[in-house]
């Protein structure tokens with residue numbers, strides 16, 4: 001993989017106004033840039049220097065702090081120059097333009113999204129899982145997500161994955177040595193306790209997978225879509241879950257037209273609760289706006305991780321609801337919510353029935369809402385373990401799953417005594433490749449492109 005170390009620069013702080021703002025440059029050798037900007041004033045590495053930032057003609061742009069991180073002791077592993085000025089959009093634009101101008105002869109250009117972190121990865125400052133954690137920490141929407149991202153960034157997740165890789169590598173070496181010296185192959189599996197070692201690795205992998213999939217929940221959250229006939233209380237339930245009046249509630253059927261989304265947290269897990277237009281037959285006095293609303297409802301149902309199907313407990317089940325249920329996408333968990341139990345006289349509760357779990361509550365009277373919250377957590381697969389979680393990505397989970405499948409196959413070969421040692425070794429190799437892809441030991445340019453292009457510019 002070729003490392004592009006041509007100098008780059010960008011505004012590293014968020015757009016908008018702030019107390020300070022930072023322009024950052026990185027490149028193999030930035031001495032010429034420093035000279036072009038500050039003339040004879042020498043910057044001492046890792047020292048803050050209070051200094052005027054000037055245009056080429058000497059006009060003052062701002063006064064601020066310059067810090068020079070001499071490579072490899074920097075975020076990217078290259079020379080890094082940070083200019084901290086006042087955090088106004090125009091000042092920072094001027095400062096960036098000046099830096100680009102001063103570095104023009106060096107070939108200094110604007111950084112692409114994530115390019116600083118990509119270089120940090122390519123220069124071995126971070127592995128791939130840590131680089132991803134940088135973006136996840138910045139994007140974290142809950143405290144629990146931020147904690148887990150920071151855990152991954154510190155290398156805890158990578159360390160666990162590397163321990164698995166080491167386990168697999170050790171076993172591979174053992175098997176392959178035996179393959180090279182077939183006379184020693186007799187009873188290899190027995191003597192070496194290869195099966196026992198494999199079982200240990202499989203158990204450790206399962207544990208990591210559990211922690212990672214819990215962490216992935218914190219990162220992705222769940223889309224929870226409220227669906228039902230008009231007037232059953234979908235908007236009232238959204239308001240009850242959100243704790244504020246986000247959606248309009250009226251006794252008029254067909255109140256909600258556009259979807260209304262509110263993100264709530266339950267035990268740190270972000271849930272996007274989506275309220276939709278009530279579903280009724282198109283000829284039921286439905287105007288064009290409501291018709292579009294109903295189409296959108298189905299659009300949202302198609303993207304749901306969990307469907308909350310609301311019904312009026314006071315009216316009981318209806319024909320129309322059978323039609324609604326029939327149109328739900330297969331495989332998506334559904335909770336049947338019987339609302340308005342204050343009118344019907346049902347008790348609040350959860351009833352796991354064959355077709356779906358039924359929850360009895362009153363959105364308007366705030367009865368049984370906690371039961372629903374607990375039920376949502378259960379569906380999400382959330383378990384309070386007290387263990388630290390890794391803010392894993394889908395990519396990591398897939399790699400862990402694939403590695404597990406290869407180890408399972410390795411186990412099947414191991415069960416066949418020593419005849420299929422070569423197949424055993426091959427499955428171990430494949431498991432190792434999968435695990436190593438998490439930290440980026442084997443990664444393609446395409447994968448890096450996908451990962452880093454989603455970063456913000458300046459990171």
Ligand SMILES: Nc1nc2c(ncn2[C@@H]2O[C@H](COP(=O)(O)OP(=O)(O)OP(=O)(O)O)[C@@H](O)[C@H]2O)c(=O)[nH]1
Pocket residue numbers: 228229230231232233234235236237248249250251252253254255256257276277278279339340341342343361362363364365
């Ligand atoms: N008694 C009682 N009334 C409720 C309850 N939940 C909602 N309502 C009432 O039912 C009516 C309809 O509530 P909404 O929340 O607007 O119903 P919706 O399902 O969003 O309706 P559309 O947006 O028209 O599809 C309002 O008058 C609410 O006050 C409840 O738990 N008990």
Ligand SMILES: [Mg+2]
Pocket residue numbers: 234235236247248249255256275276278
């Ligand atoms: Mg509504």
